[in-house]
Amino acid sequence: MITWRSKRLEPYVDKIVWHGNGTTEPFTVYPDIYHVMGCQSIGQIAHVSGGHIQPLESAGLTGIHQKPKVFQATASLSSVLIYFKPEALYRWRLCSPRELTDASVSLTDLGMRPAMWEQLLESQATMNPREFLCFIEEMIWDIFKNNEIDLWASWAVNRIRSSNGSIRVGQLAEESALSRRQTERRFVERIGISPKALAQIVRFQHVLQSLKFAERLTQLAYDADYYDQSHFIKEFRKRSGTTPKQMQDLEILRLRPE
Template sequence: MTNDARPEASAPRPVLVRHPVRPELAGLVAGIVGHHERVDRPVVRRQVAGSLIPLVLSFGTPLDVIDLSAGEERGRRTSFVAGIMPGHATTSFEHEQHCLQIYLTPLGVMRLLGLPGRELAARVVDLADAVPAFDDRLVERLHEARTWPRRFELVDRVLLDLLGHGRPVEPFVAWMWRQIERSGGRARIGELVEQTGWSQRHATARFTEEVGIRPKTAASVVRFEHALAELRDRPAAEVAAAVGFADQSHLVREFRRFAGWTPTELLRTEPTTAQAAIG
């Protein structure tokens, strides 16, 4: 894969309408966003790695998943779910993107969708196949609702209903994930495992099954997210020290791994990230 998949410089900026997450869904849903964008020529974008899982309910033209650096299921998608990605993705579309996006946390996948994260990790799957509640009838109802407030109200009802039918997350797995998240990816995994009281093998296996990636990989993704946020305001050397990289070279290697670009290259682009969409 080449490193020239930058957004079209002349493409108009998309319209994003953000909806507050209901308190009942805190920790499970990170954001709900309405997205509408029209373009006069094909747009190619790269989505960098992230810890959130997007569910996309589309009313517009399909999105082509051109490449996944660490995943499967390339091809054309309308409504889809993209599991936690320990790598970057390249997508393209023509004419229009018009959709409602729900960003789940790794804990939300189990609790709301009833699916272990492993089944979705590093994959892009048609949404109705993965989650029957998000079928074509729901997409039609959302489209017919016409206004974003009405659409958000409908989605809230669906999510709250799913909350009552999902699967509980293993408590020690949820605790490990929250420690990784709160530490910005700097938590020592061995120490976390020791505090759970389980063996390294069991704790790693259960975490990987429910979250979708191994604990150390999860920590690396979260640390990358924090570094990316810091990089917009601070020099790379300062960021490397602040977020726990061994040195600036280590930071550069991780950016190549998770974004496909060096930090300098990344700052010259406008990568699409879930965090940017919900921030």
């Protein structure tokens, strides 16, 4: 796996990741704050739900999702994932963030030129990973360089992230000099979900990263500003499909040397 960060794409993109996959085992993707554009030149990814396997298009865009999703890849997979920041797609002419929330859409359905994606997939198959990541950077820059980032949306997202998701909507509204209703409406329009929902995802991700190092889950719940242990378990299960203790045991197992 190779992770690529670009200075000029920084207002729009958190990272670009190229990776290959050699297993057909299903894997879970947990809620996160990014809109993710994915392209596969070799192999295919399918969404698994309720025993049904739904193959995905070779190039698509997935909005912020609020529940865990299970995917399965073919044995040989070469893919690139572009992690757009929550505020990056506001004012994008092809779709709004609200249309993408909890949804995946093929890039051709969004109206992007098929020739562009044929070129992209062909380039991914013929270039080495670093050359291809440079190619992706140039392509994204050409598409988004004229998209102006909304400064309020960027500030609001960063404020939520800096608090690890513990800031309340009322406090966000007060700091914005807006009413709570104005804050929520403006946020949903620009990000696709409510500030409370994004804060819950940020807090979940913070807990997820902290689990492997936590000695006491009760202390972790307290530090993450959950009301009580019951609230902590309920919210964590909603985002992950499992309990904090089960997830912690799994993480400890992964860290254990062979």
